Amino acid sequence: MTLRLIATGGTFDKHYDELNGKLDFAESHLPQVIARSRMTIPVALEVLPLLDSLDMQDADRQRVLASCQAAREKSIVIIHGTDTMRETATVLGSAQLDQTIVLTGAMIPYEIANSDALFNLGFACGVAQTLPPGVYVAMNGKVFTWDNVTKNRAAGVFQAL
Amino acid sequence: MTLRLIATGGTFDKHYDELNGKLDFAESHLPQVIARSRMTIPVALEVLPLLDSLDMQDADRQRVLASCQAAREKSIVIIHGTDTMRETATVLGSAQLDQTIVLTGAMIPYEIANSDALFNLGFACGVAQTLPPGVYVAMNGKVFTWDNVTKNRAAGVFQAL
Amino acid sequence: MTLRLIATGGTFDKHYDELNGKLDFAESHLPQVIARSRMTIPVALEVLPLLDSLDMQDADRQRVLASCQAAREKSIVIIHGTDTMRETATVLGSAQLDQTIVLTGAMIPYEIANSDALFNLGFACGVAQTLPPGVYVAMNGKVFTWDNVTKNRAAGVFQAL
Amino acid sequence: MTLRLIATGGTFDKHYDELNGKLDFAESHLPQVIARSRMTIPVALEVLPLLDSLDMQDADRQRVLASCQAAREKSIVIIHGTDTMRETATVLGSAQLDQTIVLTGAMIPYEIANSDALFNLGFACGVAQTLPPGVYVAMNGKVFTWDNVTKNRAAGVFQAL
Numbered sequence: 001m002t003l004r005l006i007a008t009g010g011t012f013d014k015h016y017d018e019l020n021g022k023l024d025f026a027e028s029h030l031p032q033v034i035a036r037s038r039m040t041i042p043v044a045l046e047v048l049p050l051l052d053s054l055d056m057q058d059a060d061r062q063r064v065l066a067s068c069q070a071a072r073e074k075s076i077v078i079i080h081g082t083d084t085m086r087e088t089a090t091v092l093g094s095a096q097l098d099q100t101i102v103l104t105g106a107m108i109p110y111e112i113a114n115s116d117a118l119f120n121l122g123f124a125c126g127v128a129q130t131l132p133p134g135v136y137v138a139m140n141g142k143v144f145t146w147d148n149v150t151k152n153r154a155a156g157v158f159q160a161l
Numbered sequence: 162m163t164l165r166l167i168a169t170g171g172t173f174d175k176h177y178d179e180l181n182g183k184l185d186f187a188e189s190h191l192p193q194v195i196a197r198s199r200m201t202i203p204v205a206l207e208v209l210p211l212l213d214s215l216d217m218q219d220a221d222r223q224r225v226l227a228s229c230q231a232a233r234e235k236s237i238v239i240i241h242g243t244d245t246m247r248e249t250a251t252v253l254g255s256a257q258l259d260q261t262i263v264l265t266g267a268m269i270p271y272e273i274a275n276s277d278a279l280f281n282l283g284f285a286c287g288v289a290q291t292l293p294p295g296v297y298v299a300m301n302g303k304v305f306t307w308d309n310v311t312k313n314r315a316a317g318v319f320q321a322l
Numbered sequence: 323m324t325l326r327l328i329a330t331g332g333t334f335d336k337h338y339d340e341l342n343g344k345l346d347f348a349e350s351h352l353p354q355v356i357a358r359s360r361m362t363i364p365v366a367l368e369v370l371p372l373l374d375s376l377d378m379q380d381a382d383r384q385r386v387l388a389s390c391q392a393a394r395e396k397s398i399v400i401i402h403g404t405d406t407m408r409e410t411a412t413v414l415g416s417a418q419l420d421q422t423i424v425l426t427g428a429m430i431p432y433e434i435a436n437s438d439a440l441f442n443l444g445f446a447c448g449v450a451q452t453l454p455p456g457v458y459v460a461m462n463g464k465v466f467t468w469d470n471v472t473k474n475r476a477a478g479v480f481q482a483l
Numbered sequence: 484m485t486l487r488l489i490a491t492g493g494t495f496d497k498h499y500d501e502l503n504g505k506l507d508f509a510e511s512h513l514p515q516v517i518a519r520s521r522m523t524i525p526v527a528l529e530v531l532p533l534l535d536s537l538d539m540q541d542a543d544r545q546r547v548l549a550s551c552q553a554a555r556e557k558s559i560v561i562i563h564g565t566d567t568m569r570e571t572a573t574v575l576g577s578a579q580l581d582q583t584i585v586l587t588g589a590m591i592p593y594e595i596a597n598s599d600a601l602f603n604l605g606f607a608c609g610v611a612q613t614l615p616p617g618v619y620v621a622m623n624g625k626v627f628t629w630d631n632v633t634k635n636r637a638a639g640v641f642q643a644l
Contacts, residue, residue: 003302011343018429019478021333023345037280038268039302040318107199107340113433119198122283125302130291141164141200141286156341157201172504179590180639182494184506268501274594317502325624359602360590361624362640429521441520444605447624452613463486463522463608479523 002042003125004073005030008064008088009050010081012106012117025050029110030079033121041129044073053081053088053105061091068097075128078103079121082151082158085137093135093146101135102128102143107156163203164286165234166191169225169249170211171242173267173278186211190271191240194282202290205234214242214249214266222252229253229262236289239264240282243312243319246298254296254307262296263289263304268317324364325447326395327352330386330410331372332403334428334439347372351432352401355443363451366395375403375410375427383413390414390423397450398423401443404473404480407459415457415468423457424450424465429478485525486608487556488513491547491571492533493564495589495600508533512593513562516604524612527556536564536571536588544574551575551584558611559584562604565634565641568620576618576629584618585611585626590639 007013007028014023028047046067051060068076080088082105089103104124106117124138135146139158148160168174168189176187189208207228212221229237241249243266250264265285267278285299296307300319309321329335329350337348350369368389373382390398402410404427411425426446428439446460457468461480470482490496490511498509511530529550534543551559563571565588572586587607589600607621618629622641631643 016345016430016434019475021345023338023343033280036275036277037302038277038318040320041302043302108338111435112338114197116197116199118279119194119283119286122280122285122302123287124283125280126284126287126299126304127291129304130288138287141198141202141204141283143287143290153341157199159201177506177591177595180636182506184499184504269499272596273499314502355602358597358599359624360599360640362642363624365624436519438519438521440601441516441605441608444602444607444624445609446605447602448606448609448621448626449613451626452610460609463520463524463526463605465609465612479521481523 001075001129002044002073003039003128004044004046004071004076005034006064006067006076006078007045007047007050008053008060008078008080010053010079010105011109012079012120013050014109015111023109033110033118036118037122037125039125051081053084056081056084056088061088064088065091065095068092068099068101069095071099074099074133076101077121077124077128080105082107082139085139086146086149086151089135089137089146089149097135098133100128100131100133102131102138103136104138162236162290163205163234164200164289165205165207165232165237166195167225167228167237167239168206168208168211169214169221169239169241171214171240171266172270173240173281174211175270176272184270194271194279197279198283198286200286212242214245217242217245217249222249225249226252226256229258229260230256232260235260235294237262238282238285238289241266243268243300247307247310247312250296250298250307250310259294261289261292261294263292263299264297265299323397323451324366324395325361325450326366326368326393326398327356328386328389328398328400329367329369329372330375330382330400330402332375332401332427333431334401334442335372336431337433345431355432355440358440359444359447361447373403375406378403378406378410383410386410387413387417390419390421391417393421396421396455399443399446399450400425402427404429404461408468408471408473411457411459411468411471420455422450422453422455424453424460425458426460484558484612485527485556486522486611487527487529487554487559488517489547489550489559489561490528490530490533491536491543491561491563493536493562493588494592495562495603496533497592498594506592516593516601519601520605520608522608534564536567539564539567539571544571547571548574548578551580551582552578554582557582557616560604560607560611561586563588565590565622569629569632569634572618572620572629572632581616583611583614583616585614585621586619587621
């Protein structure tokens with residue numbers, strides 16, 4: 001069994017640029033995170049263009065879908081921004097693929113103190129191996145199906161509709 | 162659904178004592194870790210005496226078993242030292258409880274750089290909610306059944322027998 | 323001998339706000355940083371309004387000057403944004419106070435991985451106790467006098483004129 | 484002006500060995516720490532055998548002395564274990580060299596949460612450039628002369644005699 005990880009950016013992967021003082025994207029942190037996790041299952045990492053999910057267009061979501069369709073792995077974890085995670089989940093869910101696809105992300109970037117990134121990735125890598133085929137959002141220690149989830153932006157948490 | 166976390170010590174929870182220069186146990190890091198995870202499922206944390214798992218005696222494993230038997234939750238995660246995780250898993254597995262019990266731990270303490278603790282806890286909290294009743298070890302991004310797991314000490318990883 | 327620390331904000335003290343995804347100011351990190359430093363010299367911490375130094379107005383710099391004038395300590399460290407550190411240093415230097423005043427800051431916020439904040443604060447707390455009265459900028463492991471320093475923004479380092 | 488850093492081990496540089504669960508020495512963290520400090524003064528790093536200072540013998544202290552004597556730099560910072568920092572300072576102080584030599588270390592290893600290592604190194608790098616020739620211990624935000632310092636082990640702090 002191999003696990004596919006698809007990095008698409010989002011808060012999880014943001015990097016502080018010390019020259020302009022902004023949080024932006026550079027190299028993905030995922031190679032370092034995967035090493036740190038000490039996973040011994042084979043992991044195939046695919047790094048798509050890293051985007052703030054508020055900047056994602058339809059074409060970007062179609063690219064994520066194409067990656068899932070092209071993947072031979074039965075378990076896929078997608079690292080994604082939280083703001084439009086639900087929209088991408090809807091695109092993937094409507095495609096009715098025969099894989100277990102789990103979207104996760106972070107409220108605080110991996111490289112910032114007190115980040116939830118590593119916990120969330122671990123959570124997603126676990127349920128991606130144990131849930132039946134389908135598309136899920138895994139955040140806040142909970143699993144949501146793609147058609148029954150929303151981000152409560154005021155509280156900064158995901159919840160069922 | 163509520164998730165029960167049982168802290169028993171192990172590398173995960175070790176603390177550096179700056180007065181004697183040793184890694185030992187003080188307060189459990191679990192309350193801080195749970196807050197950091199931003200879990201919104203109800204979590205019941207039970208902190209048992211924190212031990213290096215090499216120091217665990219039969220009575221200590223029986224205490225872990227008693228905690229599981231007394232728990233009303235269907236999903237339980239046990240944070241445990243890696244060196245005798247298998248032995249405790251055997252005690253719990255033999256008891257044939259009707260709960261999903263997942264043991265996890267860490268190769269590097271939570272408070273030390275590059276720790277796998279947060280990833281492992283997330284992984285365990287995920288599979289504890291999705292696996293059928295039984296006793297499992299969740300380490301290295303893999304799930305093992307209690308009767309088919311061993312720690313390869315030379316490599317520092319868990320593997321099937 | 324007492325050391326006065328004056329927090330004015332800047333990159334050093336920025337905090338990631340997980341609800342809006344921006345780096346902003348909340349409580350100063352200085353109390354936590356001072357505890358972490360294990361300083362046994364008496365430290366008087368004064369937290370002024372925390373500002374991005376690009377947002378500092380004349381009145382803000384006058385407030386920093388007033389704090390120095392009111393201080394009875396001979397050694398003062400000011401934590402300040404890097405972009406207009408030189409401007410504030412000029413206001414303080416022109417006042418010709420009889421104290422050793424050292425401005426420092428950070429290129430990466432204290433709470434972000436690989437931050438130089440703790441090193442810079444240690445450096446500044448050292449030279450503030452050993453330099454003769456005057457106004458200095460302490461960054462990049464160097465001491466600059468207030469009238470001979472500039473930030474090279476392209477390189478992200480301080481240098482003499 | 485060049486700054487010489489001499490790494491001799493001590494708590495500052497200890498590394499957690501995940502295979503045996505002990506704090507020991509591997510590669511020095513100093514190259515990474517120096518990069519993080521963003522120092523622009525030329526730094527010459529010399530890594531001596533890394534030792535717990537309780538294991539230091541006379542020959543080890545003589546080797547540190549020899550390194551100082553061979554150095555052309557006027558400012559030297561020695562990263563050293565705290566338990567026998569005073570003994571090495573005495574060897575160096577008795578040699579009456581014409582350099583500013585500052586010993587520092589840490590109560591918590593660089594790679595463990597809440598470490599004072601980076602602050603202490605910054606502090607030492609500052610005073611090494613500003614103090615007159617002599618041998619000093621720089622810990623707890625204070626400068627001590629080599630012949631008037633002791634470690635209070637019960638409190639974990641350095642103090643004058």
